[in-house]
Amino acid sequence: MKQFILYARKTVTSPDFSLDDLPGSGGRMDLVARCICNALWISHDLRRDSCIHVVACGSPNPPVVISFYGDKLRDVSPDERNIAAWIKKALAMKRKNPGISIRKLNFQQLVEELASEGNIFYILHEKGTDIARVKLKVDPVFILGDHIGLPKKEEKFVERFEHEKISLGSTSYLASQCITVLHYELDNAPVGI
Ligand SMILES: C[S@@+](CC[C@H](N)C(=O)[O-])C[C@H]1O[C@@H](n2cnc3c(N)ncnc32)[C@H](O)[C@@H]1O
DSSP states (O other): OEEEEEEETTOOSSSOOOTTOTTTTTTSHHHHHHHHHHHHEETTEEOTTEEEEEEEOOSSSOOEEEEEETTTOOSOOSSHHHHHHHHHHHHTTOSOOTTEEEEOOOHHHHHHHHHHTTOEEEEEEEEEEEGGGOOOOSSEEEEEOOSSOOOHHHHHHHTTSSEEEEESOSSOOOHHHHHHHHHHHHHTSOTTO
């Protein structure tokens, strides 16, 4: 399983955001939706071996972990508005989708949970080791910051577990673009990853 964690410090934790204003009222819900799309969709199909966990830390009830699973998603289309609409329904506990879960969990609890399942963490950072020099292991969990980056405190916490800090180069990309590049690397990696 390929997993992504997106730390989204401003993303709202109530369904009271407007689908017409995802960046503002949603606390960068546009960024979140783009990351979900890039983590799970390919042309005409879903990546059934992938999932993404969004740690939403915005008001009014932070933190909340919103997870999307490629193997279980039903009726969601890859556009930002539709993904955001499903997040809205999930936060309102209205319509259930087997591929979406909402949990009252913080970043560190999520990391502990994934570490206990034997996963390996890769922290995405411009100043990490060049990805070309890293042999990615099976069951990778990639950790990305939002438009501001991953808080130092959370980065230090991940360092307690098996991890590596990796870079896609000195250019600072959007988190959603990083996800696409990571999938490309994994899609073209030798068998076993
Ligand atoms: C828009 S960037 C955040 C930039 C933010 N100004 C900072 O200093 O962290 C969002 C996230 O994408 C990831 N990222 C962006 N460019 C990267 C690169 N070249 N290599 C590795 N990760 C990158 C990092 O995880 C970063 O926190």
